[in-house]
Amino acid sequence: MRQKGMVPLFEVVTVTLNPAIDQTLTVDSFTLQGTHRIDHKKTDPGGKGINVSRALAELGIPSMAMGFIGEVNETLFTSRLEQEGIATDLIRCPGETRQNIKVWDPSANAMTELNDTGFTVPPSALHSLWEKLHQLPERVKWIVLSGSVPPGVPETVYRDMIHLLKDMGKHVLLDSSGIALMEGIAARPFLIKPNEEEMRQLKRGNETISAQIAALHRRGISYVFLSLGAKGAIGSSPQEHLMAVPPPITPKSTVGAGDAMVASILQSLMKGRTLSETLSWGVASGTAAASKSGTDFGTLDEIRKLKKQVQPVPFSEEMMIKGDRST
Numbered sequence: 001m002r003q004k005g006m007v008p009l010f011e012v013v014t015v016t017l018n019p020a021i022d023q024t025l026t027v028d029s030f031t032l033q034g035t036h037r038i039d040h041k042k043t044d045p046g047g048k049g050i051n052v053s054r055a056l057a058e059l060g061i062p063s064m065a066m067g068f069i070g071e072v073n074e075t076l077f078t079s080r081l082e083q084e085g086i087a088t089d090l091i092r093c094p095g096e097t098r099q100n101i102k103v104w105d106p107s108a109n110a111m112t113e114l115n116d117t118g119f120t121v122p123p124s125a126l127h128s129l130w131e132k133l134h135q136l137p138e139r140v141k142w143i144v145l146s147g148s149v150p151p152g153v154p155e156t157v158y159r160d161m162i163h164l165l166k167d168m169g170k171h172v173l174l175d176s177s178g179i180a181l182m183e184g185i186a187a188r189p190f191l192i193k194p195n196e197e198e199m200r201q202l203k204r205g206n207e208t209i210s211a212q213i214a215a216l217h218r219r220g221i222s223y224v225f226l227s228l229g230a231k232g233a234i235g236s237s238p239q240e241h242l243m244a245v246p247p248p249i250t251p252k253s254t255v256g257a258g259d260a261m262v263a264s265i266l267q268s269l270m271k272g273r274t275l276s277e278t279l280s281w282g283v284a285s286g287t288a289a290a291s292k293s294g295t296d297f298g299t300l301d302e303i304r305k306l307k308k309q310v311q312p313v314p315f316s317e318e319m320m321i322k323g324d325r326s327t
Contacts, residue, residue, distance in 0.1 A: 016049030042294030
């Protein structure tokens with residue numbers, strides 16, 4: 001399914017294997033086994049790659065969102081993307097796109113997420129996606145593989161896609177978790193963006209963060225960006241390791257903040273910015289998204305203002321210890 005109308009030339013493709021319709025509920029003082037009144041409700045098309053495309057659009061970067069979509073509630077999903085000017089090439093699958101429930105408690109600055117599994121992808125749909133990847137035009141230089149792997153798709157899918165795309169001369173950014181992330185790392189993508197929990201899953205013994213990142217670079221990964229939530233983020237290349245703390249905000253939702261970070265990192269790499277500038281843009285973009293309700297993203301002007309308050313410094317393990325004590 002390709003969006004109607006003129007599709008702008010794009011250098012970026014995002015791939016979302018497990019899309020979602022995210023329903024974010026704002027519930028003050030949320031507790032389990034209680035009755036609560038919903039203060040605010042917002043519904044957005046989601047899935048990590050879709051979120052990256054939406055955040056890129058705010059930055060003025062056109063992209064093509066590829067992947068799968070459930071037939072049953074397809075219009076609910078795609079009509080919003082069309083309104084936002086997101087070009088799509090999504091393969092229909094039997095069933096409905098999963099609906100995830102996110103409960104944001106402003107009094108605790110905490111998010112509770114109830115994520116559905118998603119539809120089962122038939123072999124024919126997966127084959128169609130592979131064909132589309134093989135046919136990507138030469139002008140497409142950047143591919144974002146992002147999110148979980150749905151039923152019907154092997155956990156090795158990102159590894160296999162990275163091998164193919166690298167052979168085609170593409171730069172691949174990977175943002176996933178668990179086995180899918182581990183398998184993807186084996187194919188040496190250009191960049192990975194784990195969060196703290198995902199990095200913990202990759203840990204070997206008593207390995208420090210610095211040792212983990214250095215090992216990833218030795219395996220051939222050019223950039224590692226580790227998102228740390230309210231503590232900020234670490235950005236690393238083989239030559240430089242930096243950390244940046246976000247400016248203070250009143251958070252409204254953390255859904256999509258990591259995807260906003262990926263979008264700004266990608267924009268910066270496309271523009272040839274330094275690691276320090278790239279990390280600053282990424283942290284500012286994630287912070288702007290966290291200040292929005294639902295899965296909304298900061299405008300370019302909002303991100304620029306926040307970026308002025310972000311000052312990356314050389315990373316040390318002591319900074320992580322201090323950050324843990326302050327949270």
